[in-house]
Amino acid sequence: MKSHLLALALSGALALTAAPYSFAANDATVQSSTDYSQFVTKRQVVDQLLNDAVTAFKSPARVSHAGFTAKMPSNMEIVTNRLLEAYQLEPYRTDLLISAANAQIYNKNADRAISLFQQALSVAPEDVDLHAYLAVWQRFKGNQAESDKHMATLAKLNPGKAADIELIFTTVDRIVATPLKEKAAKGKLDDKGAIITLGYALNPDGSMHPILVERLETTLAMAKANPDALIVLTGGVPMNHKTEGKLMADWLIEKGISKDRIIEENYATSTVDNALFSSYALALHHIKHATIISSASHVRRGQTLFEIASWQTGPQNITFDTVSYPDKPLKELTTPNDDELLGIYRDALRTYGMWSYRSYPLESR
Template structure:
């Protein structure tokens, strides 16, 4: 009797006479023509593609030099391929396109990334992030008319985002136009800090010569400016040791009072250097900070710390840099395309735009 009543109830619910139903013409959304068994199988395929992409992303193989550490290009292509295969199965999942586009940015293929960000607008023409990425990367390519087009679209969607993007671009322009320097300057007025960025440790946990070069510059500056705080930041462990800890120990061994040193033993990238250490600057109400890194890296470091400080403060903090001599400064007078790409890419990450947004492949 209960089964009969349940059957009658379901029949009534599905019947057009039971409730008012919109016309078929009004339902313009694409409806999946697939049964639950097939959907489960499709879900498993998508999950496997994303998991495969994540495993490739975690591969420890890197290209590394003093100013830049990157995933292997072949790995980025595999990640992109997996994400786009998943998107074919789930055409509403534009997060997959965002992730694939940013994989191409990491692969230095900006043209391909622009194609994918534009494809997102075919699905969601008012997507603020897609327009934002296109502003930045069309600006990188020098396509001013395209920059204007997407800024105009954003003016109708999110005026605050327009102001932020213009600020990011003008900040990067200013930093890039400022000559590199390896001169130790007098401290600025107010509270000062030195920020020394880490560099990957050797496999045995010892410090690379590039990192020691940064520390020698830090030591000289710290002794000439004895009232400054010193932030040492780097947290990628090797042989159970981190850059931040080893840098702090080295400075103490060479005569710097431990009370001046602030350790960050967690940051795994320049992005995290800026995000984590900016709170130390805020806590100590720092007015001016000098960033020490390799000459090929300091411009990116300054850009990221400036963007991070917009959120954390202190209000009005200023930054400059000291370029350790990994290469002659004259050779680096004009940033390479790869350096500039890294600055723009990571500035967006610090600003809060996630590069990968497709679980389990998620990373700011």
């Protein structure tokens, strides 16, 4: 009798792995070769589904576009579907729905993400993170009344978090409304100032991409014009046993910049990491103002994340501005497009501490 009931419990999960979730076989897609019928318990099926999600998430089949440097996995539909299959077996696991929704944010499908967040909210109507996510993504979609509704509920449940989300909105609005510039404002780095240069993925042979070299040319000019400014070089994705931070430092030193001015941050693998890891160096040196150098289509995201990171580490009165390497004509970037704005909001939440993936072993900012 017991084995009969277990078979019934698993039958729904096994059905979910059939045709509706099949994927075309190609090099850019991770295929599941798992036969779920070999597993005995529901827990084992869920664990394997989550392991399959991790495999898809970590697949090397990824793309990166100049300026928008976040690695965007091409297998997010598989990640989403595996998480939803697991949720069918464990419908109390709202973490699975939150992770699936955020996979859709990475897939640039905010509408489907909102639907999944709302589904999770029907299970946990007082979940503060769900109201925060829905406030953000409804705002992104232009549904201000819906965003306001979730903000009002969030303010009742957790006033502190509501204030933080409102501050994120204010910060993003101010930064996206600030015109991009190719040259630094004079006098900003006179006292306790820093130049922060964001890395860019290295070529397969470990050499620097031309976009990164252009960022360094901008850095060199600023470093010479501001001889007392600290220089933070952040980027740690290894390629051929080399990192962006180390190569950037070597390049500047060869051009005559003193190594005593340079801080190498060789561990960041994303813009979120750039901000979180570098903020400690800014705090240690009591920096009052920092200028962020990156590609024009990337600097607004960078500034947003550095400002949010500094809320926790300080210095509390630090200010930021940006200088852009024009990977595109600045006139074309006067207003961020939807992809850029989505990346700003997504990574703002991650920097703030709301992890995108929270379903072990798929756990990641």
